[in-house]
Amino acid sequence: TQLLEQSPQFLSIQEGENLTVYCNSSSVFSSLQWYRQEPGEGPVLLVTVVTGGEVKKLKRLTFQFGDARKDSSLHITAAQPGDTGLYLCAGAGKAGTALIFGKGTTLSVSS
Amino acid sequence: EAGVAQSPRYKIIEKRQSVAFWCNPISGHATLYWYQQILGQGPKLLIQFQNNGVVDDSQLPKDRFSAERLKGVDSTLKIQPAKLEDSAVYLCASSLSFSYNEQFFGPGTRLTVL
Numbered sequence: 001t002q003l004l005e006q007s008p009q010f011l012s013i014q015e016g017e018n019l020t021v022y023c024n025s026s027s028v029f030s031s032l033q034w035y036r037q038e039p040g041e042g043p044v045l046l047v048t049v050v051t052g053g054e055v056k057k058l059k060r061l062t063f064q065f066g067d068a069r070k071d072s073s074l075h076i077t078a079a080q081p082g083d084t085g086l087y088l089c090a091g092a093g094k095a096g097t098a099l100i101f102g103k104g105t106t107l108s109v110s111s
Numbered sequence: 112e113a114g115v116a117q118s119p120r121y122k123i124i125e126k127r128q129s130v131a132f133w134c135n136p137i138s139g140h141a142t143l144y145w146y147q148q149i150l151g152q153g154p155k156l157l158i159q160f161q162n163n164g165v166v167d168d169s170q171l172p173k174d175r176f177s178a179e180r181l182k183g184v185d186s187t188l189k190i191q192p193a194k195l196e197d198s199a200v201y202l203c204a205s206s207l208s209f210s211y212n213e214q215f216f217g218p219g220t221r222l223t224v225l
Contacts, residue, residue, distance in 0.1 A: 004153075033213075035216075040218065040219075040221075041218050041219070042115070042202050042204070042216030042217050042218050042219050043154070043202075043216050044216070045213060045214070045215070048213060088153050088154075090153070097167075098144070098156040098159055098167055099156070099214065101153030101154050101155070102153050103151065103152050103153050104152070104153050
């Protein structure tokens, strides 16, 4: 069974701080996605990484896919209160198979 | 472009009662998913449809859960009878096709079973 472990589970920081969220597995994924979910809403896709070692930037967010395609990280620079939410990583096996979600990291950024 | 629509947004029922959820995916999306998200956890796939056919229902508790997508567009998910542990958010998602992994999620239905 493929599992994705996310850490930390909870993160509470001040505005302006940097943070990194990790997503680890013993399984290889063909691609890995990061979602952000706000209370009362469904997850919204932030990025998809496909190639081992790939780095993608989305404004203050930097996503990295591990060389072996088993792990990923999300780094946020100068966090803002608007970054508050649940961050989920999801791995895809072969095309067409269901996504496997991690349990998520709940981020709270206070001003 | 309209997103994935779900209704109702909230539902409270007694255990052993029945409940149904409705989902309307993004127009043109062939693949539809139902997920269960228990508080503090990530979404867990219940069932995946490609048009009106079931692709994966391996994690659907078939003794009490059922789902259909008769015309390959809208879908309904039913629970009969509900148990306390069914309290969760039920998310519907759709994607362009079977081999396209980008999924678009609806707002979910929050079910509370008392």
